Amino acid sequence: MRLLTTFLLIALAAGLSGCGPGAGKDTPPLWIIPDMKIQEKYKPQQESPLFADRSASRRPVAGTIAREGFVQDEGYHLGHSGGQYVGKNPLELNQKTLLQGQKQFNIYCAPCHDRTASGGGIVGKRAGAVFQPANLHKQETRDKNDGELYSIASDGRRTMMGYRNQVSDADRWAIIGYLRVLQRAGGAKIEDVPENLRAEVR
Numbered sequence: 001m002r003l004l005t006t007f008l009l010i011a012l013a014a015g016l017s018g019c020g021p022g023a024g025k026d027t028p029p030l031w032i033i034p035d036m037k038i039q040e041k042y043k044p045q046q047e048s049p050l051f052a053d054r055s056a057s058r059r060p061v062a063g064t065i066a067r068e069g070f071v072q073d074e075g076y077h078l079g080h081s082g083g084q085y086v087g088k089n090p091l092e093l094n095q096k097t098l099l100q101g102q103k104q105f106n107i108y109c110a111p112c113h114d115r116t117a118s119g120g121g122i123v124g125k126r127a128g129a130v131f132q133p134a135n136l137h138k139q140e141t142r143d144k145n146d147g148e149l150y151s152i153a154s155d156g157r158r159t160m161m162g163y164r165n166q167v168s169d170a171d172r173w174a175i176i177g178y179l180r181v182l183q184r185a186g187g188a189k190i191e192d193v194p195e196n197l198r199a200e201v202r
């Protein structure tokens with residue numbers, strides 16, 4: 001009898017806590033306290049009797065701009081303005097911005113282009129011939145101005161997708177600053193290294 005009561009108590013506890021037979025299946029588990037899982041709210045495209053057009057989704061008030069949609073400087077935001085690429089990186093390139101660029105490059109670009117930007121990242125190795133990240137040390141890429149590289153990082157090119165929505169404007173410019181560092185280092189000669197440090201270069 002005692003054993004049976006204990007068993008029933010455990011079964012009840014398991015059932016109430018949501019890990020009963022219904023959990024993970026089509027029938028939702030029993031919620032004693034639903035917390036905030038169930039709330040009165042409208043979801044996109046739903047109907048509402050509150051408005052004349054019966055749509056719960058409302059248009060922004062005429063003449064207003066969402067804060068994140070405000071573009072003060074088109075060239076800074078897009079990398080081009082009036083049909084011309086921005087020539088030079090508008091960020092002040094110093095140790096702080098370049099370290100930020102390095103961090104962001106290693107997160108967002110290196111999986112494909114690798115940390116040295118030679119295009120040998122893990123994604124290309126797995127994807128095979130259909131999707132080959134470019135080697136960013138090519139003369140053709142070096143010759144592109146900062147605005148064009150920024151615009152590729154933002155909106156993509158051919159098979160590469162853009163990273164405008166993942167990486168902020170300032171961070172994309174920082175990435176381009178750091179990409180220039182990699183390109184400069186990639187084509188460097190031993191004469192570019194100060195004499196007292198040459199022994200340390202492998």
Ligand code: HEC
Nearest residue numbers: 108109112132133134140141149152153157158159160163
């Ligand atoms: C998911 C993989 C992937 C990621 C991540 C990625 N790229 Fe690319 N990238 C590519 C591929 C593939 C190409 C070649 C596109 C083509 O020619 O079809 C390319 C091409 C480029 C080019 C053009 C080179 C040229 O001169 O034609 C630039 C510049 C570039 N990437 C920069 C970046 C930067 C900066 C980042 C990080 C913000 C980045 N990429 C992230 C896959 C990637």
